[in-house]
Amino acid sequence: QVQLVQSGAEMKKPGASVKVSCRTSGYIFTTYGIDWVRQAPGQGLEWVGWMSPYDDNRKFAQKLQGRVTMTTDTSTRTVSMELRSLTVDDTAVYYCAIIDGYNSIDYWGQGTPVTVSS
Amino acid sequence: DIQMTQSPSSLSASVGDRVTITCRASQGIRNDLGWYQQKPGKAPKRLIYAASDLQNGVPSRFSGSRSGTEFTLTISSLQPEDFATYYCLHYNSDVHTFGQGTKLEIK
Numbered sequence: 001q002v003q004l005v006q007s008g009a010e011m012k013k014p015g016a017s018v019k020v021s022c023r024t025s026g027y028i029f030t031t032y033g034i035d036w037v038r039q040a041p042g043q044g045l046e047w048v049g050w051m052s053p054y055d056d057n058r059k060f061a062q063k064l065q066g067r068v069t070m071t072t073d074t075s076t077r078t079v080s081m082e083l084r085s086l087t088v089d090d091t092a093v094y095y096c097a098i099i100d101g102y103n104s105i106d107y108w109g110q111g112t113p114v115t116v117s118s
Numbered sequence: 119d120i121q122m123t124q125s126p127s128s129l130s131a132s133v134g135d136r137v138t139i140t141c142r143a144s145q146g147i148r149n150d151l152g153w154y155q156q157k158p159g160k161a162p163k164r165l166i167y168a169a170s171d172l173q174n175g176v177p178s179r180f181s182g183s184r185s186g187t188e189f190t191l192t193i194s195s196l197q198p199e200d201f202a203t204y205y206c207l208h209y210n211s212d213v214h215t216f217g218q219g220t221k222l223e224i225k
Contacts (some may be wrong), residue, residue: 035214037162040177045154045162045205057210061121101150101167101209104174108161 002026004034004096007040011115012086020112022096030054034079035099036070038092048094051079060094088117120176121145124217132225135196139220141206143187152179153191154205166191196222205210 007021022034036048049060051070060068069082083090096109121144141151149169155164164173166182169189169217179194193200201224206217 010220036205037216044219045156047207047216050214051185061213095161097161099152099164099207099209099214100181104167106152106167106173108163112160113163 002073002098002107003067004098005097006094006109006112009113011117014087014116014118016086016116017082017084018086018098019080020092020094020114020115021078021080024079027078029074032100032105033057034070034099036081037095037097038090039095040089040116043054043092046092049080053079059064067081083114086114088116091116119213120147120208120210120215122206122215122217124206124218124220127218128221128223130223131196133196133198133202134224135140137193137196137222139191139206139222141189141191141208141217143189143208146187146194147210149184151182151189152183152209153180155200155202156205156206157202160221165204170210198224 003025005023010018010104012018030053033050033052035050038046040093051058067084093111093113095111098107123142126171150187151169153166154164157160165176165180170182180191183190203221208215
């Protein structure tokens with residue numbers, strides 16, 4: 001079955017970068033794009049961006065443009081999200097997900113807590 | 119960008135009640151909307167996709183509908199396990215946008 005397994009919790013200082021990975025299994029890797037969603041403590045869900053392993057197409061939330069990068073490693077079936085120039089407002093749980101809005105296909109990773117603190 | 123306005127932000131109800139949660143889009147979005155349930159410390163779980171299609175394995179007491187740019191999630195008879203936070207999600211080819219969330223609490 002489809003599984004998304006994320007890397008472990010991270011603690012970073014303001015100004016640093018963080019890279020969160022999402023290892024996939026159970027389907028043909030290039031079939032689905034990977035979305036990234038984050039949730040700050042006690043807050044709602046916020047879409048971060050999306051990447052297609054098929055053609056490397058990427059979409060990002062406007063507020064994060066210029067600070068976020070997404071990459072894929074086909075050999076390990078892993079999609080990664082890197083966020084640079086971290087501030088305390090980037091403290092959140094980051095989720096990777098497969099969200100197909102037109103079929104009953106919706107899978108989520110377990111979430112990766114990222115804490116930014118001096 | 120399209121804005122999604124979800125209401126109410128919180129809701130108190132009793133087991134057996136019928137409840138509705140609404141998301142209004144700032145412009146037409148066809149049926150490009152899903153509904154999610156999230157419990158504390160857990161990843162969101164989709165209930166409805168394409169505005170009104172029930173996700174596999176989700177109980178039939180959950181339903182979704184659309185009227186123009188207004189989308190509604192209805193729970194026909196609340197069960198104890200339904201007390202959670204609910205989000206709408208608009209998706210399209212460029213960006214996805216979540217509603218602000220509705221926290222459903224036990225009265």
